[in-house]
Amino acid sequence: MKAAAAHNARDLKVLFRTEWKLFNRVKANYIYAVFVPLMLMLALKFSQDQMKLADDNLKAGPVMVSTSVGILLVFSLYSFITGLYVLRREELVLKRLRTGEVSDPVILAGGASMYIVVCIVQILAVTTGVSLIFSTAPHQPLTALLGILTGLALMTVMAAATAALCKTAESVTIATLPAIFLLPMISGVYIPREILPNALADVLLFAPLSPTVDLVRSGWTQNLDTAGILARLLLAAAWTALFAWIAARKFRWEPRT
Structure with a gap:
C-alpha cells in the first residue's frame, strides 16, 4: 500500500513538472x-454597488x-482542464502515458495539477483582496477550505466527464457552455439563493456547486452548524462521485476515428 502510494506520488510529481514546463513556455x-x-x-466591487444585498440581510x-x-x-x-484533456488526447499524450505503469486517475490528476495550483493561487489572492476591500475576515477558515477542496475535486472530475463528450478540441467550447453559463446561475454564484423565492431556493440547494458556495460563505459568516457542514460535504461528495463514475465509463484515451 505504501509502495503504491509512493509510486503514485512520484508519478504525480513528474506529470506536474511536465505541465509546469509547458505552462511556462507560454508567457501569456x-x-x-x-x-x-x-x-x-x-467587477465584484462594481456589482456589489448595483445589488442591494442589505435588503435581504x-x-x-x-x-x-x-x-x-x-x-x-x-x-x-473547469473550462481549462476540459480543453487540456481533449488536447492531450489528440496529441496522443494520454495514450502513451496509459501504456506505462501510471494509473488512469493519476494521469488525469497529474495533467490537471498545474491548473489546480494556478486556481488555488488565484482563489487565495482574490479572497484576500475581497476580504480587504469589504473589511471582512473568515471566522471558520476550515469550513471555507473544505468548500474550496470540494470545488476543486468536483470541477476536475466534471472536466473529465465533459471531455468524454468532445470529439475534437474545437468542440470543447460548445460542450462546456452549459456548465459555464448554467452552473454558476443555479448554484448561488451569480445570484444568492436568499433573494430567490423559497421554493426555488430549496431546489437549487442541490445544484452541483451549491455545497462549495455555501461552505465558502459559511467560512466568513458561520451560518452553517456541524450538521449543515456535513450535509453539504455529503452532497458535494455525491456529485463528485457521479461525475467520476461518468468519466471512468465514458472517458476516451485516444482520438476518435
Missing part, C-alpha cells in the same frame, strides 16, 4: 493568471468571496 499564461483575479475584484463581503471562488472554479479550472 502568467498575464492571464494575474489579470483574471484583478479584473474579478473590480446579506453581507457583501462573504457573498463576494463565495462568488469569486465559484467563478474561478468554473472559468479558470
